[in-house]
Amino acid sequence: MIDIVKSTDQSQYDDFQLVEVVFLNGNTRFLVNSLLPTFWTIVQAPNARIHTDPDRKRIVIPNPYLNQSGNMFSLFHEIGHGIVDDTKNEMEIEEEIFLRDKYSQLGPNSLSAMEKNRFRMLVVDSEKEAWKWALKTITNCRDRGLDLEPSLTKNDLKKLANQKLASYLR
Ligand SMILES: [Zn+2]
Numbered sequence: 001m002i003d004i005v006k007s008t009d010q011s012q013y014d015d016f017q018l019v020e021v022v023f024l025n026g027n028t029r030f031l032v033n034s035l036l037p038t039f040w041t042i043v044q045a046p047n048a049r050i051h052t053d054p055d056r057k058r059i060v061i062p063n064p065y066l067n068q069s070g071n072m073f074s075l076f077h078e079i080g081h082g083i084v085d086d087t088k089n090e091m092e093i094e095e096e097i098f099l100r101d102k103y104s105q106l107g108p109n110s111l112s113a114m115e116k117n118r119f120r121m122l123v124v125d126s127e128k129e130a131w132k133w134a135l136k137t138i139t140n141c142r143d144r145g146l147d148l149e150p151s152l153t154k155n156d157l158k159k160l161a162n163q164k165l166a167s168y169l170r
Contacts, residue, residue: 001025002066004044016043016060021075023148030146032072035079035137037086042075050074052081054093069151070160076137076148077161080130096122124168131161 005020019042021032033042036059044063050071052059059078065071085093099119102110111119135157141148149157 002072004063004066006044015045016048016058017045018042019044019061021066023072023146025146028146030141030148032075032079032148035076037082040079040082050078052078052085054081054085054088054097057082069149072148073134073138073152073157073160076134077130077164080133080137081126083133084126084129092122096126099123124165127165127168131165135161 001024003022003024005022006017021042023030023032036042037057040057040059042059042061044061044065046063048060048062050059050061050065059075059082061075061078066075088096095118099111099115100123102115103119103123108116135154138148138157139154142154152160
């Protein structure tokens with residue numbers, strides 16, 4: 001069972017609400033937020049799409065979201081981005097945001113040869129790293145008796161990650 005604890009002290013200026021994601025299983029209580037790098041938060045908004053916002057160091061999730069199989073794995077992927085992004089400098093983060101926006105709004109062919117190279121280095125590599133981190137961490141939790149994706153086998157998770165990655169590797 002997953003419990004979403006909303007922050008009561010809401011000083012946000014937008015619709016995003018600070019949340020704590022708690023996984024409950026018998027006597028086990030696991031705070032998913034504890035995996036986040038320092039200063040990072042998870043926020044929730046009704047019509048959001050799941051994504052990482054490296055500028056504000058936050059992960060945005062829709063509401064509802066975590067009641068569907070595979071979505072906890074996706075949240076772990078976004079936390080993986082947070083961890084990967086924490087090793088990048090500001091210029092790299094800005095460049096990555098620019099390339100991601102251009103790619104998603106105008107398509108892969110809008111990138112110059114040089115931009116394509118940078119896209120592979122900054123975007124595709126961080127996608128790979130973030131999925132790798134998500135798979136490793138979900139598996140580690142599972143090995144310790146904490147199964148955050150009970151209806152998916154390790155192979156299912158690998159397949160999911162590869163499907164998502166394939167969309168970047170045209
Ligand atoms: Zn990603």
